[in-house]
Amino acid sequence: MKSVSRYLIVIVLLAAMVAGSVPSLAQDVETYGMVVFLKGSEFFNWAYAGMVDAAARIGDHIEVQLLGPAEWDASLEAREIEQLTARGVDGILATAGDAETMNASIDGAIAAGIPVVLFDSDAPGSDRLAFAGTNNYNAGCSAGQAVAEWHGDAARVGISTFPGPDHLGKRVAGFEDCLAAAAPGAEVVQIVNDEGRVDGAETAITAMLQANPTINVIFASHGNPGPGAAAAVRNLGIVGEIDIMAFDFGLPVLELIESGEIRATVGQNPYLMGYMGMLLAYGARHETGVTAGTGFGPYASLVDTGVQILGPDDIDPFKNPPTFE
């Protein structure tokens, strides 16, 4: 039976690890959870940093924690919300990998008396109290307008994205609409599937550029294809001939902006999303007597955190992303 005891030792160690991280269960401690649809992303780390900082501002009795599936699966994210609900946390910040899928879990949390604030991507059909985040259509639109400014009617654009996520679709639609509006002669030549991967983007964009030598702009609809697009342009030895509009400001993107290989990126404000989200949730938890829920009072229902197009001169503040633990 020695082997069984060996097995038990593993379990005990694991449990001890869980137990070791127990927060002090003092009465006044409040716990807030953040649920993201893709854990382990620089973007969401910025958002979490905002949440952590906001929590610290409120007081050191606030504890926060980050949860989320490692792969993009909206149903797994909904599960995390349900677990936090069952645990009875004081507030949840969530980002909707798929709005429709999240509705039921969000409504469940609200029904259990837990304020839920969405950030980054909204679930407008749910009972969520508030949303703080980028309007993705507008973000795409800004990029489209910038590209129109760069090249006017001469813009020939290739887009790198992958099918599935709602917000990517909105960005691409916003981009296409605003580009067409600002430069009617411009054209989106082809959209390729980067499978959400950097190396996938490199392969797909290299092929796209060869099939369409007229392309002079690449729009990356999310964080990963930017560096892939730069590598593709490097492959073809046409650095400088193609303007890349990346998305978000991961460190590799910043580096490439500095080196001139990426012209600009669409910078969202994830830190503010987390910061505002935390404040909104805390506000909902501790209502002040001013009528809430109508967009007036301690928490608003919609906070647009905005985007800015970041060029080489704008990127310094983003070079030191937050770290945890």
Add this chain to the structure above:
Amino acid sequence: MIKFPGLPDKSKSLLNDRSVILALLILVISIALSLLTPAFLSSRNLTFVVTGMTYDLLMALGMTVVLLLWGIDLSVGSVLGLTAVVTTMLLQDGAAIPLAIGLGLGVSALCGAINGFFVAYLKIAPFIVTLGMMSVARGIATVLTSGYFVSGLPDAYKAIGQGRLFNVPYMVYIALVAVVILALLLRNWRPLREAFYIGTNPEAARLTGIRVAMITMGGYIFCSLMAGSAAIFMTSRLSMGFFQFGLGAELKAIAAAVIGGASLRGGTGSVIGTTLAVFLLALINNGFVLLKGSPNAQNVIMGGILVVAIMIDAYRRRDRDEN
């Protein structure tokens, strides 16, 4: 007088019949593509098809050896991610390039050694062992980076993946050399020859005096090292490290090796076949983009190719399976 005819056809020859089928398929698709789009048949495009397939090729070659040994390695994608993260983090912290690469490859070899130890010495089903390693390696990569991209790599390191000779990236030469050497070794090198025996009948191999456990373990280490090498190329080429590198790569590698003639029941596998299969898949992907296919259909196409490959293989085997 006894005649000594050439080497037997089965998996020993450089060109077995599977390779011929694949080569024909490649030819047909190439002709079709060059007729359909002028962009296809340029040396530049072909160079990039080959460059783009390097990572998949390295991993598929490693997988071929593991399949040959009647094993499977589901952890290669995660090992790639872990190696990428470890190497680039070391570089970011200012480690010398050879040291960083060495430690990175060391980590991948360690993953392979753990897989191999469980499979070869503890006799645990490789599917499960490497499934566990898949979780563990990816998890460690996540923990190490907390999800951040790793960047700020020295230029000399980037040169590995981005540098060129005669306008062809170094890594293409390295991959080609790897293919040739491995093809020769698979034919002539004793440990790899013995791998065929092990994959065909492990118990008989043991009683024949073949170091079954050691060679099996070596196979897993080799497979992980190939994934690690892919990680070095990928990070230096893309100038970054990321814990999600290699996500889903294991299934691609297995599919390529099987299409190339390896069997999940061990004992067969061909370097040339695997190489051609990877090339075929890369061509199809390339053609897909060149012809502006809908991005949505890509998965269906890949799955469909696997099914077709299965059918062709079944057709090819129909005589052999009589008994």
Add this chain to the structure above:
Amino acid sequence: MPPALEAKSINKSFGSHRVLHDVSFAVQAGEVHALVGENGAGKSTLMNIIGGIHTRDAGELLLKGQAIDPADVWQARQLGISVVFQELSLTPNMTVAQNIFVRREPTKALGMIDWQRLNADAQALFEQIGVEISPTELVGNYSVGIQQIIEIAKAISFDAEVIIMDEPTSALSESEVDRLFGIIADLKAQGVAIVFISHKLGEVFRIADRISVLRDGEMVGVTKPADSSPDEIIRMMVGRSFDDLYPPKGVVGDEVILEVRELSHPPLFHDISFSLRKGEILGIAGLVGAGRTEVARAIFGADSYSSGSIALAGERLDIKSPREAIEKGIVYLTEDRKVMGLFLSMTMRENIVSAALGRFVGALGILRHKEIAAESGRAMQRNDIRPRDDLLSVNSLSGGNQQKSLLAKCLSANPKALLADEPTRGVDVGAKVKIHQALRDLANHGVGVIVISSELPEVLGLSDRVIVFREGRISAILAGDNISQAEVMRHAVQ
């Protein structure tokens, strides 16, 4: 009264190869009818056709005069024809009772198995044939010999009118054979027709009422044991006569090659001590499960032992793996060629040189294919393996040639001591003679040879000395030219 089973003018070809040519065969109720012939003569094909595994090209099958046409094993069994296969058809991870009654389990409502009745039925069956086997034990926990009896019990449980036994004694010890023959006698008394396929002519003469001989797909004759002799049957089988199955004995030297001292690995074997001399063939007899194979595998490093010592040519060895054993010069020819010996889907050449690759490597472990081809060619010729094409896969060879390939593989490792475990199992007479001769030649060249065999005549005919095992211990070491079978048996069982 029509015969219990009659096959009329059966023809069968595989591709262009004609396996059965107008074969007719009949067995009466209450008769034991032996079917003999060399491997490849078509016995198994004939039985597979009767048992529903293969379909015939032409001819008729009659069961008690009624034409039948079984589509598969199941149908044949339900018609009353049960084949006891050489490769056991049992599943090790299920209990004995479940194995016997698979698909016929007594059920309650809705197909739910009635476990009590199932086990009781199995118990009753074992009582009927007079064996003590637990219905609830997993089959995998029983030895191959007992499994064979379970297999036969399964065949009987179909209320079979015809039972076909394909080499039923190949894995049985002498006492188990006696038990089986008792069962056969009972079945016979109940009017069951039994077809008994065997290579062991001694057993055939002991039990058969009639003997049919197949050669190259044709029925060459039917005879009664009383009207015939083993020599005559052999002549019918091979088309020529054999004066002697065994080569003349050689000269045993004094030099000890292998010295085994007090080798123990409880509970499998205890205090095994013997020495093997240069040029000697040392036979090991005993019941299956007496520890013979276990000792050989321990000497070879395939399994471990707990105490004792082994010395080769005076040098004490500490062998931990077959690899080390082979490097030192000890080679083991396994009893189970398909599972543990050969690489069936690989070529003959690859099989033959598999244990000797170390001799053909150059710098950095690169193989020298020319030398490999030459060695393989020599081995093909020396061991008379047919067809003489070493690039065919071993799969395509007959059992005898497979066994010769296995021997060739062992010999290519240049052994100083060869441990041959059942070297002629499942092999026809012609190949048997060749293998015996090869072993003796080896001894004459100064190799020490140990032959483990369940066939007493083989052990006695081949060996210079005989070690008898009983329950994991050596019960006797017999020498001299006139060891009798009875004497060996006495030491083996008592």
Add this chain to the structure above:
Amino acid sequence: MQDAQALRAKQAADAGLLRRFSLETLQVGGLALAIVVFAIIVQLNFPVFLSLPNINVMFVNFLPEAIIALGMTIVIITAGIDLSVAGIYPFSAIVVGLLMLAGLPIPVAILLTLAAGAVVGAVNAFISNKFRVHPFIATLAILLILRGVNIIITGGSPVSGFPEGFAIFGQAGIDMGGFTLRYSVFIWLGLALLTGYLLRHHRFWRLSYFIGGNRRSARMSGINVERYLVFVYMLSGTLAAVAGIIVASQFNAANNSYGQNLELRVITAVVIGGADLNGGAGSILGSMLGVLFIAMIYNAFAMSGISTYWQDVVVGAMLLASILLGEALKRRRA
């Protein structure tokens, strides 16, 4: 006489502690013990852990895995594997949604979806049988195809807005005060008890152990192995469709992203539960405990606030540990 005595002696010698219980009992017992110990330790630190609402969430969250594991257990017992469940699961969620949106009555939509799952299962078995490829490859191909099909038929956007009555399968339930005991839990319980009982006692279902234990001998026993495997994979496909329908109802939406790596979670749970990938061994009870174990680990992470980055590491390590345990037991008995 002689042998019977020897046999009895052997049995007596073998009747050590480990032999007295079956391997299955030991493995399932060990796992159950581990679950209890783990639960106690977590409970001591997080009193909410074993509260009814939290236990309810643990179950509900892993209900799809638990239902799919029922089929996977049988597939693995027959020495097969079914990766395509991770494709069938979102596929059936989408299909049932699209059919309802097309105006079909709920029962019809559900029946058609179950049939679709069964058909995909049959295709798996067909490819594997007909072309003699390992089910790993056949089901992998189907998984890739289905992932693509899911994107194509939805255009990448979610399907939602189902009729109200559909909520009964995944959302509605009995109000227990602090939480809702969903009807879907009863669906799972019913399916688990049914498959567990049939697999243990039904003549036809038990054949899966014969096929996995020794395919050749199964053939010899007159079992049509190919046809049986069609049944097994159809069952697995249908159960994946059940899970898909439940998840669609639970979230009132369907999305092609559902089911990422689901196949691996299910296989992990089934293997932790004692099933042997070489076939011939496994039980529904074990698999359900395996799912529970994984569900507990995930929940403990949500409870404790340890960086969930460690989750993958721990689940992988648990998988390896449970395999080591199984091997150690097997070897001890050998």
